[in-house]
Every structure is written in C-alpha cells, then in structure tokens.
Amino acid sequence: MFSRYKKTDARDTKTAADAAAKPAPKPDAPAAPIAEKPAPEPTAKRVEARRPAQVAPVDKERRRKERLSDIKVEMHKRLLEDLNLAALETATEKDLKSEISDITTEFLSDQGLVLNREERVALNQELYDEVRGLGPLEPLLQDESVNDILVNGPQQIFVERAGKLQLSDITFKDEKHLLRIIDKIVSAVGRRVDESNPYVDARLADGSRFNAMVPPVAVDGSLVSIRKFKKEKLGIDDLVRFGAFTEEMAAYLQAAVSTRLNVIVSGGTGSGKTTTLNALSSFIDNDERILTIEDTAELQLQQTHVGRMESKPANVEGKGAVTQRDCLRNALRMRPDRIIVGETRGEEVIDMLQAMNTGHDGSMTTIHANSARDGVSRLENMVAMAGIEMPLKAVRSQISSAVNLIVQASRLQDGSRRMVSITEITGMEGEVISMQEVFRYQRTGLTPDNKIIGHFTATGVRSHYSERFRMWGYDLPPSLFEPTNPR
Ligand SMILES: Nc1ncnc2c1ncn2[C@@H]1O[C@H](COP(=O)(O)OP(=O)(O)OP(=O)(O)O)[C@@H](O)[C@H]1O
Numbered sequence: 292m293f294s295r296y297k298k299t300d301a302r303d304t305k306t307a308a309d310a311a312a313k314p315a316p317k318p319d320a321p322a323a324p325i326a327e328k329p330a331p332e333p334t335a336k337r338v339e340a341r342r343p344a345q346v347a348p349v350d351k352e353r354r355r356k357e358r359l360s361d362i363k364v365e366m367h368k369r370l371l372e373d374l375n376l377a378a379l380e381t382a383t384e385k386d387l388k389s390e391i392s393d394i395t396t397e398f399l400s401d402q403g404l405v406l407n408r409e410e411r412v413a414l415n416q417e418l419y420d421e422v423r424g425l426g427p428l429e430p431l432l433q434d435e436s437v438n439d440i441l442v443n444g445p446q447q448i449f450v451e452r453a454g455k456l457q458l459s460d461i462t463f464k465d466e467k468h469l470l471r472i473i474d475k476i477v478s479a480v481g482r483r484v485d486e487s488n489p490y491v492d493a494r495l496a497d498g499s500r501f502n503a504m505v506p507p508v509a510v511d512g513s514l515v516s517i518r519k520f521k522k523e524k525l526g527i528d529d530l531v532r533f534g535a536f537t538e539e540m541a542a543y544l545q546a547a548v549s550t551r552l553n554v555i556v557s558g559g560t561g562s563g564k565t566t567t568l569n570a571l572s573s574f575i576d577n578d579e580r581i582l583t584i585e586d587t588a589e590l591q592l593q594q595t596h597v598g599r600m601e602s603k604p605a606n607v608e609g610k611g612a613v614t615q616r617d618c619l620r621n622a623l624r625m626r627p628d629r630i631i632v633g634e635t636r637g638e639e640v641i642d643m644l645q646a647m648n649t650g651h652d653g654s655m656t657t658i659h660a661n662s663a664r665d666g667v668s669r670l671e672n673m674v675a676m677a678g679i680e681m682p683l684k685a686v687r688s689q690i691s692s693a694v695n696l697i698v699q700a701s702r703l704q705d706g707s708r709r710m711v712s713i714t715e716i717t718g719m720e721g722e723v724i725s726m727q728e729v730f731r732y733q734r735t736g737l738t739p740d741n742k743i744i745g746h747f748t749a750t751g752v753r754s755h756y757s758e759r760f761r762m763w764g765y766d767l768p769p770s771l772f773e774p775t776n777p778r
C-alpha cells in the first residue's frame with residue numbers, strides 16, 4: 292500500500308514490489324537518518340523503553356512522552372521525505388490513513404515502543420494532518436470554538452475562543468517546521484514567501500483568511516494569523532442575542548439598509564466589521580443585484596443575485612495584480628444595484644465615494660477607525676493618499692453626500708464585541724462634516740471579574756432620515772429614539 296504513494300527515487304532502497312510483498316516484519320535496517328536528532332540517542336532510549344523495570348512511574352511516563360515526541364518528529368520527516376506527494380493528491384483519506392497506520396506500526400515495532408490505542412490514534416492523526424493538512428494547526432482549524440489563530444514563532448500559538456485570547460499547548464517542532472507549513476499554504480495558491488518576499492496573504496482551502504510574515508522581518512520566528520472561516524455567519528438575530536446591539540437598533544438598521552442609505556462599518560482590527568457588514572446585508576431585498584469586492588472573499592450574502600470579486604496580488608514576477616480599485620471600476624460597468632466593498636483601505640475610496648454618490652445608493656463598506664469622526668478623517672486621508680488634488684472642503688462635501696451612516700464596531704476589553712455607536716452624517720456646517728449619534732453603548736462600570744457593565748441607549752435625537760424611512764414604509768415609533776434606562 293505504502294508503495295502507491297512512495298517516491299520511486301526515495302532514499303530507501305526498498306522497491307515498490309518489495310514493500311508490497313513484505314508488509315510486516317522489517318529487516319533490522321536502521322530507521323531513515325534524522326537530521327535534527329543527535330545520533331546515539333535512539334539506541335539508548337530504545338533500550339530504556341524495552342527495560343522499564345526500575346524507573347519510577349512518573350519518570351517513566353515523562354520519558355515515554357519525550358520518546359513519543361521524538362518518534363513523531365522522525366515519522367513526520369520520514370513521511371514527508373518518502374511519500375510521493377503528487378500521488379497523495381489523489382489518494383483517498385481512507386487509503387492514506389491505512390498507509391500511515393502501516394508505517395507507524397512498522398516504525399514503532401522497529402523502535403521497540405508500545406503505544407496504547409489512544410496514543411496510536413493520536414499519532415496517526417497527527418501524521419495524517421502533517422501530510423495532508425497543516426500539521427499542528429490542523430486540530431485548531433477543525434475546532435469550531437476557535438475564531439482566530441495567532442502564531443508568534445514556533446513555540447507560541449494563541450487562539451481566540453469566545454472573545455478571549457489564550458495560549459494553546461500546541462507548538463511546532465522548530466522554525467523549520469513552521470516554515471514548511473507556511474510554504475505549503477502559500478505554494479498551494481501559487482505564491483512564494485522567503486527573505487526577499489517576506490509576507491503574504493492567502494486564503495486557505497476552507498476559506499479562512501491567512502497572513503504570514505517570515506524572518507528576518509519577523510524577528511523571533513514566523514508570524515502567522517488566521518481568521519477562521521465560519522460556514523454559519525452570525526446573523527442579525529445572533530448578534531442581538533449575543534448583545535452586540537439591541538432589537539431597536541436592528542429595526543433602525545433594517546430601515547437604513549432597506550431604504551438604501553450608504554453605510555460604513557467602522558472598527559478596529561477583529562472588532563466584528565465584516566461580521567456586521569455581512570449581517571446588515573441580510574436586509575437587502577432579494578431582487579437586487581449586488582456586487583461584492585474583497586481582498587479575501589469572506590462575505591456570504593444570502594441573496595440570489597450576487598456577483599463576487601476578489602482582488603489578486605502580483606505573482607512572483609510582480610505581474611498580474613488586480614486591485615480592489617480595478618474590480619470596483621469594472622463593477623460599475625456591470626449594472627449593480629448595490630456595491631459592497633469588504634474593506635476600503637486605499638485608492639479605491641475615490642471610486643467607492645463616487646459610486647455612493649452616483650446611483651448606487653445602499654452601498655456598504657468597512658473602514659479601520661476608532662470612531663465615526665475618526666472614520667471620516669480616515670476617508671479624507673485615503674483620498675489625499677490616492678493623489679487626488681482636491682481642496683479639503685470639496686473632499687468633505689463629497690464624503691458627506693456619499694456616506695449616510697457610520698456604524699462603529701468595537702471589541703471591548705472583556706472580549707465582547709459591540710456596536711458602540713450608530714452615527715448619521717447630516718451634511719456640512721461650514722468646512723465641517725456634521726453628524727449626530729443616534730444610538731450608543733453606555734458603559735457604567737466593571738464587575739470584579741473584569742466584565743464590562745453597560746447598556747445600549749438611544750441618544751434622544753430624532754433620526755435625520757425619519758421622513759425617508761416613513762416614505763419607504765418604515766414607520767419607526769418615536770419611542771425607538773428615546774434614551775433607555777439600563778435593563
Ligand atoms: N458580536 C460578536 N459576538 C461574538 N463573536 C463575534 C461577534 N462579531 C464578530 N465575532 C467574531 O469575531 C471574529 C472577528 O470578526 P470579523 O472578521 O467580523 O472582524 P473584522 O473587524 O472584520 O476583522 P479584521 O479587521 O481582521 O478584518 C470572527 O471570528 C467573528 O465570528
């Protein structure tokens with residue numbers, strides 16, 4: 292079986308036919324040489340493993356674990372060197388697993404190490420993950436409760452669960468191992484990462500967003516961040532249930548999106564911008580034509596008439612880049628009712644503002660900013676950076692007529708994600724863009740275990756768009772805009 296996936300030119304002289312004919316007992320040939328391992332160690336340990344007699348049980352267990360960890364490394368290396376990776380592409384999961392199980396059985400008996408069933412299953416799974424998947428990262432990718440995976444060099448992997456970052460007990464063997472996994476990911480999408488090209492963005496096969504930066508730019512070992520792709524995106528009801536905003540705010544947002552206000556979701560990194568944008572999109576009518584443009588396709592719109600675009604970085608020769616701006620310009624020729632840009636972060640801002648001003652009402656995007664006011668400054672800066680020579684007042688006037696609403700998402704210090712403010716842009720006063728906050732999250736304190744105490748409230752101002760809402764059939768009750776007491 293092994294023969295099917297084994298490289299024909301492998302170091303091992305065993306031929307395919309030999310392997311098939313002699314599956315079980317292996318001649319006393321040594322295991323494949325392991326580069327990273329000090330040479331005399333295995334024999335000494337092997338003897339120990341066979342004669343455990345006088346060793347204290349705890350010590351024995353510890354050594355067994357160490358030995359197991361060594362075995363894993365040796366096996367990983369051996370598998371990767373010996374297997375014919377091209378043939379593996381087509382191997383079924385079942386075949387490959389039984390192949391790996393045969394190899395471990397042989398190898399363990401060679402090494403004189405007896406594993407219980409659980410350990411053996413775990414070892415086989417890890418080897419399978421190494422060959423087929425992303426090695427130590429694989430269990431984290433499978434774990435539904437993990438949102439984000441952050442790797443700071445080979446020995447430190449943080450995960451985010453339920454809004455909290457925790458150090459996991461998973462590690463890579465060393466930087467070489469980590470680099471091999473990074474390389475596997477980026478080469479699968481036709482990219483390269485090395486000293487001269489030290490960072491890369493990619494999308495994993497399951498849709499997760501991946502970014503890596505390797506040494507020497509990453510000083511203490513490669514840095515990796517993965518935003519896990521969720522098949523089931525959080526919807527409006529989930530977000531209300533999780534306390535991200537209230538039903539009243541949801542009713543207001545429904546009116547805003549349905550009546551085609553242009554909305555910007557602003558927030559810090561990982562604050563829930565994309566999730567909010569995705570949830571807001573559920574208020575769009577099913578018969579509208581929507582085009583989405585993203586650097587990494589994350590949005591999952593439920594409507595029927597959706598065209599999705601993903602920008603593309605240059606290839607290794609520096610050619611073939613398709614920017615978000617290219618996509619956006621093209622999108623304008625594709626008769627969209629609405630355009631959704633995953634995140635506006637550069638020169639595409641010009642086309643986004645123009646689209647919002649010229650008949651594509653109801654367009655939406657996100658920006659990286661800490662408040663609505665800050666968001667507007669970001670837009671101004673982006674316009675300036677795009678090299679557009681326009682007086683500031685004209686830029687502001689364009690922004691104020693393009694953007695109707697800024698929704699501020701935030702990840703608070705206790706890990707909870709909330710829509711801390713909904714702000715309307717109401718026009719210009721002199722040189723300044725005027726805005727009014729309609730809803731906000733009012734913090735009132737902190738519990739002894741550092742959970743934030745607070746409540747959502749309307750600010751008491753009447754929506755600038757009340758009349759528009761009413762005309763479109765969204766007659767929001769005045770009580771919706773009255774400040775609420777804590778519930
Ligand atoms: N209200 C919420 N409650 C719980 N989890 C949430 C909430 N909002 C978002 N999340 C989760 O938080 C993670 C980050 O969310 P999201 O991708 O929307 O953030 P982002 O602001 O777009 O991040 P980035 O700046 O990296 O693009 C996701 O895993 C998402 O499922």
Ligand SMILES: [Mg+2]
Pocket residue numbers: 564565566634
């Ligand atoms: Mg995002």
